[in-house]
Structures are given as structure tokens and as C-alpha cells.
Amino acid sequence: MTDLNGKTALITGANAGIGKDVARQLALRPEMARIYLACRNQERATTAKAELEAATGRRIFDIVVMDVADLGSVRAGLAAIDGSVDALVMNAGVIGPQSMDLTTDGVTTVFATNVLGHVVLLEGLLAEGRLGGVAVLAGSEAARGVPKLRMARPSFVSNSADELATVIDGSYFASRKPDFQLAFGQAKYIGTLWMAYLARQHPDRRLITVSPGATTGTQASNDLALPLRVAAKYVLPALGFSHKLDVGAKRLVDGATDPTLSSGAFYASAANKLSGPLVDQADFFPDLANPAFQEHANEAIHRFIT
Numbered sequence: 001m002t003d004l005n006g007k008t009a010l011i012t013g014a015n016a017g018i019g020k021d022v023a024r025q026l027a028l029r030p031e032m033a034r035i036y037l038a039c040r041n042q043e044r045a046t047t048a049k050a051e052l053e054a055a056t057g058r059r060i061f062d063i064v065v066m067d068v069a070d071l072g073s074v075r076a077g078l079a080a081i082d083g084s085v086d087a088l089v090m091n092a093g094v095i096g097p098q099s100m101d102l103t104t105d106g107v108t109t110v111f112a113t114n115v116l117g118h119v120v121l122l123e124g125l126l127a128e129g130r131l132g133g134v135a136v137l138a139g140s141e142a143a144r145g146v147p148k149l150r151m152a153r154p155s156f157v158s159n160s161a162d163e164l165a166t167v168i169d170g171s172y173f174a175s176r177k178p179d180f181q182l183a184f185g186q187a188k189y190i191g192t193l194w195m196a197y198l199a200r201q202h203p204d205r206r207l208i209t210v211s212p213g214a215t216t217g218t219q220a221s222n223d224l225a226l227p228l229r230v231a232a233k234y235v236l237p238a239l240g241f242s243h244k245l246d247v248g249a250k251r252l253v254d255g256a257t258d259p260t261l262s263s264g265a266f267y268a269s270a271a272n273k274l275s276g277p278l279v280d281q282a283d284f285f286p287d288l289a290n291p292a293f294q295e296h297a298n299e300a301i302h303r304f305i306t
Ligand SMILES: NC(=O)c1ccc[n+]([C@@H]2O[C@H](COP(=O)([O-])OP(=O)(O)OC[C@H]3O[C@@H](n4cnc5c(N)ncnc54)[C@H](OP(=O)(O)O)[C@@H]3O)[C@@H](O)[C@H]2O)c1
Pocket: 012, 013, 014, 015, 016, 017, 018, 019, 038, 039, 040, 041, 044, 066, 067, 068, 069, 070, 090, 091, 092, 093, 094, 095, 113, 114, 138, 139, 140, 141, 211, 212, 213, 214, 215, 216, 218, 219, 220, 221
């Protein structure tokens, strides 16, 4: 296990769902000395903090107000964090916003929340020498599709920076019927490529993407279109395709604490699965390990950061 003695963690989206349970599981490790709950809403964060203290018996939680869909808010949150962060868990995300509306940074909400804010957060910590050891991005099996469930794999003509940028600003769907589930998978795909790119630039750190897998007991599916919501809440659990909250959260905790998980890789369920043991996704989706695609993702993302 990675040595986290007297260490600090920061978790985005830590007031609910998987992020909150990651905070709980990390706090039960005696070596953890401080856990920042990076949340966009002070009231929800305060409630979560009290619940986490009651559940763990530890008073090591600090709130950082941070809306990851707003780069100004991410930068303000960065400035408010004291010292370095040994384990960063970039968990905040939205799965199913049913719109291609753009944020003030000119990117779709799904991209801003799942990826762009985390780019500014992690790169900011790295630039300031304040990432101690490991960063984990919450990925998703949607980034490589699940054919058995008719979840399409994101596929592109060239994976050029120009083409990937059309996903980020939503223009990919200008001449197509919007597909919000695909837009989510594309965002996670580009985020995964960016993490792999960054891992190559920082070989002294462990930067990985881990999917929690299909996880019940979260609020993520609430925004999905009705058929997908029913599938996520009732059909997948009945078919054994999903797992409980603590199992999904443990995957991200393992990402932060298990040094046998290699930097630059994307770990998620085996092909065509949404649960079960973690597998390196490049074993069956080589695009994820393509250095040119990784560079293109990084370039496309940075067109939207000023
Ligand atoms: N659940 C699954 O089956 C599943 C599968 C694959 C991947 N994932 C990924 O796992 C992560 C956690 O998902 P979940 O199921 O736990 O979702 P969730 O229950 O909806 O929780 C999402 C968390 O992110 C926060 N958040 C949303 N937008 C934010 C923003 N702009 N700034 C800061 N925080 C924000 C939410 O805060 P509020 O309470 O303020 O909204 C909440 O704390 C996501 O990245 C998701 O894509 C989940």
C-alpha cells in the first residue's frame, strides 16, 4: 500500500454518493490526518462533514468550497487549501445532464464538471509542487462503451485535437441528434487520455483513472432520461451488473492507496462488464494507450483554459 502516514487527501464532490463514501473509507485509515471535502455547496458540505464525523469518529474533515464547473471557483479553492495534498480524488461529476448548454468557459456542463475543472485543479497542484503522491480521476466504463448494453464506444475519425475539441464545446452534436450518454462517455474518454498524458510528464507521481463501476445508492442517475434511469436503478442491479456504494467507492480508494496500480493506466471493469475486478482498459481498447491521442486530448483541453 502507498504510504499515507500523517497524510492529507482532497476529494471533489465529497458531499454525496461515491465521493462521500471515499471520504469515509479514507478517514478509517489511521494514517490519514486531514481530508478536504471540496464541494460546491457550503450547506450540503456542512451536513456531509457532520455525518462523516459521526460515521468515522474522526474530526479530520475540512470544507473547501469549489464548483468544478467554474474555473474561477477551482482557482479560489486551490488558493484556500493549506499546504500539499498527498492523495487527490477527482470524483465530482454529472452523468446525465440533458442539455448541451455551455458554461462561461465555453464548454459543455458534462465536460466542465467531469474534466475541465479537474485539469485546473490537478495541474495547479503540480505546478505549485503541492501534489504529494497520487491523483485519481473518476473514470467510467462509458469511456470504452459496453456493447452488450448497447452503450456505444466513443469513436472518432482521427482523434485529432480539432476533433476532440468539438466534444468539449458541444459542436460535435451540431449536425447530429444530441446523445447525452455518448457525450458523457466522450468526456470521460478525453479525461482519461489527458491523465495518461500528464502521467508521462510526471513520472515521479502516480496519476491514474479508475472507474467506480456501475454503483447503486448515488444520485447520479437522477438526471438520466427515464429509460436509462430505470435501467440504472432497477435493471442493472437485478441482473448483477452493478454493485453497492461502498464497493464503487473502494475502487477509487484502491486507486489512491494501491501502488500496484500503474501510473497512466485506466482501470475499470472487464470488457462488456460494469462490475467485478479492475482491469487495465488498454488491454482491449488500445486507443487509450496511444501517446498521440493523449497529446491531442491535452492540446484540445488547453484551448479552453485561459
Ligand atoms: N454511480 C455510478 O454508477 C458511476 C459509474 C461510473 C462513473 N461514475 C462517476 O463517479 C463519480 C461520482 O458519481 P456518483 O454516482 O457518486 O454521483 P452523485 O451521487 O451524483 O455525486 C456527485 C457528486 O459530485 C458533486 N458535483 C456535481 N457537480 C459539481 C460541481 N460542478 N462542482 C462540485 N461538485 C459537483 C455533487 O455535488 P452536489 O450534491 O452539490 O450536486 C456530488 O457531491 C462521477 O464522476 C461519476 O461520473 C459513477
